[in-house]
Amino acid sequence: MHTYVNAMANDPNNSDEDYDEGYEHVQAPMSPPNSPPISTNMNLPRANEPEVPAAAVEFLESGIKRRKILISVGCTLINFCQSVVFAMAILGKINSDLSEEQADDIRMALVITRRLGVPVASLLMIGLGYRVVGIMGCSFVGLGLFIAAWVPRVAVGGIGFLVGGVAGIGFALLSLTVIVPILETFKKHRLRYVVLVRSADAVAAILFACITFIPEINIDWRILYRYQLIVMVIAGAACVLLKPVTEQTPVDKSQGVRRLLGLTDYSIFKDVALYLLMVVYFMDQVGKPIPVFELKSILQDPMKQFGDDLSVQIIVILPFVGVLVGLLSLVFWHRFSLVDVLWLLGPVNILSGLLTFQAPALSKVAWVAVYAVTFGMASGVFIALVDNVIPHAFGKQRIRIVEGILGLASGVGHVISLQISDTLDTRSTIGYESSFYLSGSALLTSGLLAVGFRFVLLRKKVKKENDR
Structure with missing residues (x-):
């Protein structure tokens, strides 16, 4: 049994259907043959136990x-x-x-x-x-x-x-x-x-x-x-x-370093969904940093003659505005399984990748501004949905280790992106365009993989149900 179990799982006032899958549920004890089943109602008082006063329950809540x-x-x-x-x-x-x-x-x-x-x-x-x-x-x-x-x-x-x-x-x-x-x-x-x-x-x-x-x-x-x-x-x-809110069970340090680090449960590394999400996240992070850093290059391109007015310079802030708009738009999102999240992330990154391909060819300031906001919205939606799906897909007791694993994928992708972009800008004869083509390719790949992996997970789920 995992040592990190959500103590509030049976609270009917704090339940949410997007939070159940992937969690460890403690089963009721088996009843002896020919005896009535044991009730699983956790709110009933146990034998020889005093009832908790209502005032105490209200104070605790x-x-x-x-x-x-x-x-x-x-x-x-x-x-x-x-x-x-x-x-x-x-x-x-x-x-x-x-x-x-x-x-x-x-x-x-x-x-x-x-x-x-x-x-x-x-x-x-x-x-x-x-x-x-x-x-x-x-x-x-x-x-x-x-x-x-x-x-x-x-x-x-x-x-x-x-x-x-x-x-x-x-x-x-x-x-x-x-x-x-x-x-x-x-x-x-x-x-x-x-x-x-x-x-x-x-x-x-x-x-x-x-x-x-x-x-x-x-x-x-x-x-x-x-x-x-x-x-x-x-x-x-x-x-x-x-x-x-609920204290974690103390770690038994006598069991060695791996126990101390919480790595006694290796089943998370056998979950194919983790690796599929890692690949999607990695490709996303290869593509996302470049437009933010290179947007200034488009605005300063002497061939486009955008000028250096404040109204032009301020466009570099618009990706962050887009992130904020994308985040706020998620208040209407009510699907939380990994399959449903991939269903949204796939088209979002495909659209973002296609727009990034076209970014170097934009010849009007207004279109550059629209692209910056749209790109930022895609970034905000991606990061928030990935964060939110972790407890549902992998369980609360694994949030910290999964965040670390996905953080590694994100970090490696981010670093590779910046290094390749710097190399392309230095050696390329077509200027910053090559960096945008790299970013668009990575985002398009991330989106297509998200769509493809969604069908992989659906087939895996159907096969699991048929094997029962």
Whole structure:
């Protein structure tokens, strides 16, 4: 029996049909022959047990609701804070006293470490819990960037280590801290809470990007890195709110390292659905970063003569606006199985891929703006639905390890995408177009695979039912 079972599974007031499949259900004990069946009603009092007063039950329920509210508020606040600081680190004028090449290398190291550090965050979270991991993440980000702000220019390697290494790991820890508590705590209307938390990313990016367009504001990156410590202190305080509604069974450390890391149940690695989702996610992440980074190249193309007005420059923010719109549109989505999610993700990525193929040929600013918003919407829908389907498809007790596995697929795809795009931009004779063709191909492949894998899972389900 798994040691991580949802204690609230039998609560009729907190049930949701999108939350049952994939969970461990404790069966009722077998009745002796020729005897009446044993009741499975968990609300009936047991023999020789005093009835729990109604006031005590009401007090317990109010405490659970209060803790859920604190978790949703805490995750949203933490995600907003860490997104603001990440935007500072990426969009801030870090090259004010460094060369452009040095600044780009530091940014790239930060992005790569943040992405590839997710599996480490997953294992730490299994052993330590998300509240401790969140506080660790805030400490790494806050102190890493703060100390880097005081390092002299000659020690650029030290700046790279602190920003790209220490702070990067901190961001990786926080990327799971903001979503795992939501997935483990909420059953009813879980997708709405996922949307709430994920929206903080887009809002933070939009706000900070808008600030960078104000000509009078030219804040040195060292000042930004010093004052971000205040933001991370707020995020660290919010981590205290992340107290689980139901406590996890203590890990028996005498059983060795694998037991400590929660890897005693290897059945998750035999689930073909996990690998199918990994491939779809990997190809999606190969395609998604490029248009966000290369959109500026389209707008600055001298052949298109878009100009450099503020109305043109602000288009680079529209993908984040699209993410927010895509997330908010999911409040109307009511299908939660992996098969149904793939049914939506397939066409979404196919459309996104086809539009990305056409992006380099767009000759009007309005069409570039429409593409940016549409692309952002596809990104928002994808990330939220993948997060939300994990408990349903793989079980609550496996959320942390599955998030780590998918995070690895996402990180590898993201890094490969940026490296290939950089190589194509350097060696290609047709400019940025080749990067968009790569992105469109990856997204189209991801969409087609999602549609194909949906039929694979349907056939597997039919075969399983016929074998019964």
